[in-house]
Amino acid sequence: MIQLQHISKIFEHNKTQIHALKDISIHVPQGKIYGVIGKSGAGKSTLIRCVNLLEKPTSGKIFFDNQEITHLSNRKLIEVRRKISMIFQHFNLLSSRTVFDNIAFPLELNKTPKAKIKQKVNDLIELVGLTEKANVYPANLSGGQKQRVAIARALASDPKVLLCDEATSALDPETTRSILKLLKDINQKLGLTILLITHEMDVVKQICDQVAVISNGELVEQSSVGEIFSHAKTDIARQFIQSTLHINIPDDYLARLSPEPKAGLNPLVRLEFTGVSVDLPLLSQIAKEFNIESNIISAQMDYAGGVKFGLMLAQMEGNPKSIASAIQFLEKNNTKVEVLGYV
Numbered sequence: 087m088i089q090l091q092h093i094s095k096i097f098e099h100n101k102t103q104i105h106a107l108k109d110i111s112i113h114v115p116q117g118k119i120y121g122v123i124g125k126s127g128a129g130k131s132t133l134i135r136c137v138n139l140l141e142k143p144t145s146g147k148i149f150f151d152n153q154e155i156t157h158l159s160n161r162k163l164i165e166v167r168r169k170i171s172m173i174f175q176h177f178n179l180l181s182s183r184t185v186f187d188n189i190a191f192p193l194e195l196n197k198t199p200k201a202k203i204k205q206k207v208n209d210l211i212e213l214v215g216l217t218e219k220a221n222v223y224p225a226n227l228s229g230g231q232k233q234r235v236a237i238a239r240a241l242a243s244d245p246k247v248l249l250c251d252e253a254t255s256a257l258d259p260e261t262t263r264s265i266l267k268l269l270k271d272i273n274q275k276l277g278l279t280i281l282l283i284t285h286e287m288d289v290v291k292q293i294c295d296q297v298a299v300i301s302n303g304e305l306v307e308q309s310s311v312g313e314i315f316s317h318a319k320t321d322i323a324r325q326f327i328q329s330t331l332h333i334n335i336p337d338d339y340l341a342r343l344s345p346e347p348k349a350g351l352n353p354l355v356r357l358e359f360t361g362v363s364v365d366l367p368l369l370s371q372i373a374k375e376f377n378i379e380s381n382i383i384s385a386q387m388d389y390a391g392g393v394k395f396g397l398m399l400a401q402m403e404g405n406p407k408s409i410a411s412a413i414q415f416l417e418k419n420n421t422k423v424e425v426l427g428y429v
């Protein structure tokens with residue numbers, strides 16, 4: 087549906103060059119939800135703005151529906167942009183128009199007959215769950231409701247693709263979940279392809295099928311969501327995954343934690359289970375084979391892209407040689423083990 091081929095973007099600023107995007111190639115398949123994740127300044131906004139050519143890439147090609155659109159005339163670009171809608175972090179609604187009139191706006195610009203506008207806008211209002219709010223002004227809506235209006239407006243032109251520029255970053259976690267659910271419903275009901283950018287792995291985890299990780303303008307990893315959660319290849323992807331798991335060393339353990347092994351102290355380990363290792367009875371195996379007792383301090387398991395993954399903090403008790411063998415055994419069984427210290 088959308089293909090970016092070798093996209094680079096250089097900004098000139100005060101006579102210095104900023105390489106915002108460096109040779110990025112991605113393919114967003116039809117009907118999928120594709121997430122691009124990166125830290126602040128990684129180049130996400132520039133990337134998504136290149137897709138509908140709000141930003142012209144310095145080099146590279148952009149294809150939409152197998153047609154190259156990189157160098158289209160402005161007139162043709164307007165037509166293409168009707169098929170590639172966009173929603174934004176701050177909603178960008180017209181404050182002087184009601185919910186109904188905001189959604190009707192692109193249809194009015196398009197000279198759609200009034201009766202058709204009425205039917206279509208009412209259908210969209212129902213789709214996004216705002217039937218009671220049709221005549222309300224944006225100032226009297228919550229953030230989540232405003233984003234629903236923006237989504238309905240974006241859908242008015244029957245787009246094939248929806249670009250979401252940090253669409254939930256201004257919303258609280260519960261509202262974020264409801265907007266992501268709405269996006270997923272629309273993706274499934276309408277077969278709409280969605281490309282979103284975010285700095286939150288939770289967003290990727292909740293709705294994306296595929297993900298690309300960008301860092302300093304470079305594409306560092308690209309795969310299905312299940313694959314990245316089970317076999318992340320880069321540290322930055324792992325950091326994003328860990329940010330979705332909230333597991334901390336309790337204060338009383340931190341106070342006692344020694345960085346070096348000492349007689350009478352046991353290692354405090356952080357175990358990262360992904361993919362196959364989650365379902366194996368590894369702790370009972372190390373108990374039987376190496377005589378290691380594991381005192382679980384905290385643990386969290388989760389699902390993403392159909393894959394289970396999780397983190398655990400545990401204190402391992404046993405003789406140092408057996409502990410070393412047990413750690414080797416865990417690593418052989420796809421569990422990442424980090425000794426955080428000794429308690």
Ligand SMILES: Nc1ncnc2c1ncn2[C@@H]1O[C@H](COP(=O)(O)OP(=O)(O)OP(=O)(O)O)[C@@H](O)[C@H]1O
Pocket residue numbers: 097098099104105106124125126127128129130131132133285
């Ligand atoms: N119009 C511009 N002129 C000059 N530099 C720019 C321009 N737009 C972006 N940049 C620079 O390009 C780099 C990437 O910016 P971009 O906004 O795409 O990152 P981002 O990942 O979206 O970050 P954030 O999440 O903070 O918005 C940054 O170094 C930024 O300062």
